[in-house]
Every structure is written in structure tokens, then in C-alpha cells.
Amino acid sequence: MDIQLKPLLELAEEGKLNLFFGDGVHLIYGAELGYCWCKTRQEVKSAYGRKRFNVMGAYNPITYKTTVVSNDSYLTSTEIVELYRKLREENGEERIVIILDNARYQKCEVTKNAAEEYNIEVIYLPSYSPNLNLIERLWKLLRKECMCNKYKETFSKFCNDILDFLSQTSIKYLEKVKTLLVPNFQVLGD
Numbered sequence: 001m002d003i004q005l006k007p008l009l010e011l012a013e014e015g016k017l018n019l020f021f022g023d024g025v026h027l028i029y030g031a032e033l034g035y036c037w038c039k040t041r042q043e044v045k046s047a048y049g050r051k052r053f054n055v056m057g058a059y060n061p062i063t064y065k066t067t068v069v070s071n072d073s074y075l076t077s078t079e080i081v082e083l084y085r086k087l088r089e090e091n092g093e094e095r096i097v098i099i100l101d102n103a104r105y106q107k108c109e110v111t112k113n114a115a116e117e118y119n120i121e122v123i124y125l126p127s128y129s130p131n132l133n134l135i136e137r138l139w140k141l142l143r144k145e146c147m148c149n150k151y152k153e154t155f156s157k158f159c160n161d162i163l164d165f166l167s168q169t170s171i172k173y174l175e176k177v178k179t180l181l182v183p184n185f186q187v188l189g190d
Contacts, residue, residue, distance in 0.1 A: 008097060009183050012062045017095040020058035021134040024075040027053045029158045045151035053159045056083050057166065058098055059135040061183045064170035070163065077105045081114040088118040097121045101133060137181050
């Protein structure tokens with residue numbers, strides 16, 4: 001599979017299409033410890049159990065905005081269809097291209113039909129190439145800003161903080177996003 005990301009990015013920069021990098025993330029309500037060194041032991045409160053908050057997101061590297069669909073159960077084709085609907089609603093009749101990995105729920109017949117219905121071009125990355133999906137870097141930043149060494153009193157607060165972060169990628173977190181989510185990819189020869 002030969003994916004040409006550079007021409008797509010150039011078309012997006014020229015305003016000829018809306019390019020998105022999409023993927024899901026599964027966040028567990030509990031302690032996520034960061035790297036630190038200290039002379040005395042630090043304790044971080046943590047919630048117990050395995051409550052998950054799932055987010056299916058689409059990140060635009062030109063506008064720095066993120067469109068999301070979330071739940072606290074599982075990501076399925078239903079969430080992909082909802083994401084496609086939201087993308088179409090937000091972008092009117094403009095051309096939309098979304099780059100996804102090969103997760104089954106993103107490649108099934110239901111999502112292919114929805115992409116066709118909403119007139120969204122879907123490009124699937126080669127297997128085992130998360131480095132080509134910019135949204136993976138956004139998930140890393142999300143974990144650092146919202147979860148690393150931070151305790152949330154309730155699951156609801158945990159979810160709201162994550163959604164707040166994602167709604168502000170082009171505003172409050174713009175400088176961090178601009179430096180971390182740079183759409184530069186190294187191309188290696190044969």
C-alpha cells in the first residue's frame with residue numbers, strides 16, 4: 001500500500017480538502033504515573049476499578065481542531081459512523097479525507113457504507129505504522145496534560161477534563177499542539 005501523505009497535506013494547506021487523522025483511545029480512570037525523580041516518595045491518589053472512557057477522534061493538522069465521539073463502554077462501528085456524521089456536519093460540502101489505522105471496527109462494511117453516504121474518503125495506514133498517524137501524538141499529550149500524576153475525584157470529572165482538553169486543542173493548547181503534532185514524515189527509500 002503506497003500512501004502519499006505529503007500531497008494530501010499540501011492540498012489541505014491550500015484549502016482544497018479537509019484532512020483528518022483519526023483513531024480511538026481507551027482511557028482508564030485511575031492513576032497514570034509519569035516519570036519523575038525525587039528524594040522523598042510521592043503518593044498520588046487513585047480511583048479503583050477499571051472504568052474506561054473511550055474517545056474516537058479526528059484531528060485536523062491545518063486547523064488544529066479535534067472532533068470527537070466518546071462513551072464509557074466500547075468503541076464500535078457505531079461511533080465511527082457518528083464521527084463521520086459530525087465531520088460532514090462541521091465541514092459542509094467540502095472534500096473530507098480521513099486517515100485511519102486498520103482496526104476492525106473502522107474497516108467493516110457498516111463504516112465503509114457510512115463513508116460513502118457522507119462522502120468521506122478513507123485512507124487506511126499500513127499495518128503497524130502508528131508513527132504515521134498524528135493523532136497518536138495528540139493522545140500522548142492528552143495523557144500528559146489530563147492524566148499524568150493527576151487525581152480526578154469522580155469519573156464524571158475525569159471524562160469532562162478529557163473532553164475539555166480535546167475541545168481546546170486549537171485554543172488553550174495551541175502552542176503545544178503546534179510543536180508536537182507537526183505533520184513532517186520521514187520517507188525512507190527501498
